[in-house]
Amino acid sequence: MSLTTDNLAVGYGTRIVLGDLNLKLSDDSLTVLIGPNGSGKSTLLRTLSGRQTPLAGHIAVDGERIDGISPAKLARKIAVVFTDRSGGGGLRVDELVAIGRHPYSGFFGHLSPNDRQAVAEAIDSVGMAHKAQSMVASLSDGERQKVMIARAIAQQTPVIILDEPTAFLDVSSRFETLDLLVRLAHDNKRSILLSTHDIGPSLAVADNVWAVAGSHIATGPTDELRQSGILDRVFRGVRFNDVKGDYEAR
Numbered sequence: 457m458s459l460t461t462d463n464l465a466v467g468y469g470t471r472i473v474l475g476d477l478n479l480k481l482s483d484d485s486l487t488v489l490i491g492p493n494g495s496g497k498s499t500l501l502r503t504l505s506g507r508q509t510p511l512a513g514h515i516a517v518d519g520e521r522i523d524g525i526s527p528a529k530l531a532r533k534i535a536v537v538f539t540d541r542s543g544g545g546g547l548r549v550d551e552l553v554a555i556g557r558h559p560y561s562g563f564f565g566h567l568s569p570n571d572r573q574a575v576a577e578a579i580d581s582v583g584m585a586h587k588a589q590s591m592v593a594s595l596s597d598g599e600r601q602k603v604m605i606a607r608a609i610a611q612q613t614p615v616i617i618l619d620e621p622t623a624f625l626d627v628s629s630r631f632e633t634l635d636l637l638v639r640l641a642h643d644n645k646r647s648i649l650l651s652t653h654d655i656g657p658s659l660a661v662a663d664n665v666w667a668v669a670g671s672h673i674a675t676g677p678t679d680e681l682r683q684s685g686i687l688d689r690v691f692r693g694v695r696f697n698d699v700k701g702d703y704e705a706r
Contacts, residue, residue, distance in 0.1 A: 491668025598629030
């Protein structure tokens with residue numbers, strides 16, 4: 457199931473931050489969104505997930521425009537993980553992950569046996585089964601991020617969008633999170649889009665890159681963009697070293 461945009465423009469009020477966007481999120485792949493702070497990455501992700509209204513154009517999932525889809529139906533197509541260190545502290549891990557079943561559990565949120573199985577499998581898939589009964593507030597930042605990803609997995613959507621999923625994490629937790637997302641894309645057949653400032657590690661595992669260059673976005677397979685020279689134009693004052701696969705001072 458693909459997510460596409462048609463002449464999309466995103467921003468605030470009448471100010472377009474990114475425009476003329478004709479994007480396609482590849483199926484069963486990990487796509488990395490990179491760009492400077494303030495370039496519109498978070499705005500784009502909120503718009504793609506239906507949480508913010510486009511200034512122009514439209515977004516479709518599997519050919520169906522999301523502005524014509526009910527919130528409940530959209531929640532079965534796109535799951536979102538925004539970095540928030542304060543959310544869910546008063547819940548157990550299994551309770552927080554169970555929120556991902558809301559699109560299926562009805563108004564009163566009663567979990568069926570199938571729902572409970574989906575929750576348990578999601579928690580196990582991120583390696584947190586031993587913490588299922590723990591309070592979220594007691595978790596490390598890395599563990600909490602795994603739980604937030606588990607909630608998205610439990611939602612069982614074909615598309616998952618994450619905004620800075622490795623922010624606040626230590627080095628080992630960053631690599632664990634990226635490895636988890638790679639497995640989720642390739643083994644579980646999800647289409648995953650994430651924004652990140654962990655450029656080197658992310659490019660090493662990403663199938664595709666969306667690179668914010670001015671008010672537009674260059675897209676393509678990771679190797680293709682690495683060799684094109686486009687990545688040199690993304691950040692000021694640094695250049696992309698293709699041998700190292702990361703940025704360095706000019």
